[in-house]
Amino acid sequence: MANNGYIKEHLRLNEHKRSEGHLALNIQDVYVNYTAEYEHSPLEHMHNSHEILFVEEGIVEYTINNEKYLLKKNDILIIGATDSHKMNILETPYIRYGLSLLPSYTLSRTNLQSFHKLLRTHSTEDSELLKDWEKNEFANICKILYNLKKEINDAEVLTTEMIDAYLMTVLIPLHRKMALNEHEDLNNDVSHVMRNICYFLNEHFNEDVSLDSLSKMFYLHPCTISRSFTKYYAKNFTTYLNSIRISHSIQLLEKTNMSITEISEKSGYRSINTFLRRFNIAMGISPLQYRHNYQKMKITINNK
Numbered sequence: 001m002a003n004n005g006y007i008k009e010h011l012r013l014n015e016h017k018r019s020e021g022h023l024a025l026n027i028q029d030v031y032v033n034y035t036a037e038y039e040h041s042p043l044e045h046m047h048n049s050h051e052i053l054f055v056e057e058g059i060v061e062y063t064i065n066n067e068k069y070l071l072k073k074n075d076i077l078i079i080g081a082t083d084s085h086k087m088n089i090l091e092t093p094y095i096r097y098g099l100s101l102l103p104s105y106t107l108s109r110t111n112l113q114s115f116h117k118l119l120r121t122h123s124t125e126d127s128e129l130l131k132d133w134e135k136n137e138f139a140n141i142c143k144i145l146y147n148l149k150k151e152i153n154d155a156e157v158l159t160t161e162m163i164d165a166y167l168m169t170v171l172i173p174l175h176r177k178m179a180l181n182e183h184e185d186l187n188n189d190v191s192h193v194m195r196n197i198c199y200f201l202n203e204h205f206n207e208d209v210s211l212d213s214l215s216k217m218f219y220l221h222p223c224t225i226s227r228s229f230t231k232y233y234a235k236n237f238t239t240y241l242n243s244i245r246i247s248h249s250i251q252l253l254e255k256t257n258m259s260i261t262e263i264s265e266k267s268g269y270r271s272i273n274t275f276l277r278r279f280n281i282a283m284g285i286s287p288l289q290y291r292h293n294y295q296k297m298k299i300t301i302n303n304k
Contacts, residue, residue: 082243
């Protein structure tokens with residue numbers, strides 16, 4: 001019966017519209033989708049969650065932070081939260097599972113904190129380690145993703161515990177493939193504080209946050225926070241905070257009719273000029289241009 005369910009599930013592609021799936025990437029702690037796509041996404045975007053892609057068919061090229069990553073059948077790619085990216089499909093159909101995890105969730109779950117070095121965008125060289133999985137091993141991971149997707153949708157008793165168990169079963173093989181060693185510093189005091197700071201930033205990004213305010217809150221020197229944060233999360237404090245804010249602003253640009261000034265304020269920027277500058281640096285276009293391009297893409301998709 002399990003195999004039959006798995007086969008039937010693989011006939012039910014694209015259950016949600018792309019816009020609905022993108023919304024889930026920003027608000028759902030753990031989200032699994034299964035899609036077949038036939039055209040590239042012309043719009044560079046970012047979202048709040050870490051995203052892991054598992055390619056079953058097709059060839060696709062992702063551009064992440066201006067670096068290109070080529071994927072084919074049985075390849076896996078990790079895209080870190082709030083890293084801007086777009087895709088160009090080179091061979092159709094592009095069929096893949098997508099697993100997304102909000103940082104606030106992984107930071108709050110003890111069993112998942114071990115994967116903070118895994119859940120980020122890696123260099124093109126390091127990402128090669130997650131390519132060309134053995135056929136049966138890759139198929140087993142996809143079956144776990146199917147069960148995880150079902151668990152999320154069914155919401156039975158102890159669902160959170162089951163979700164974490166499935167996630168561990170998926171993430172451990174990836175962690176081992178990349179030969180990451182994070183246990184040596186996982187339990188030290190600075191590591192614990194960095195996790196708390198990262199969690200705080202994800203929850204309070206729209207407030208007036210600075211290294212000095214964090215220093216007073218977490219009893220560490222600002223220089224220690226700055227240096228340690230970069231070590232643990234491969235982004236400095238300013239870059240990380242801005243990426244969260246820009247990702248939130250993108251949600252508001254897509255889902256609301258708020259003015260650019262309102263979006264700037266709700267995303268944590270006290271100066272609209274700072275917001276405009278940061279957005280342009282991150283996305284290569286202005287917020288108004290992004291909204292226009294998104295609405296144009298949405299109309300094109302809905303008319304097909």
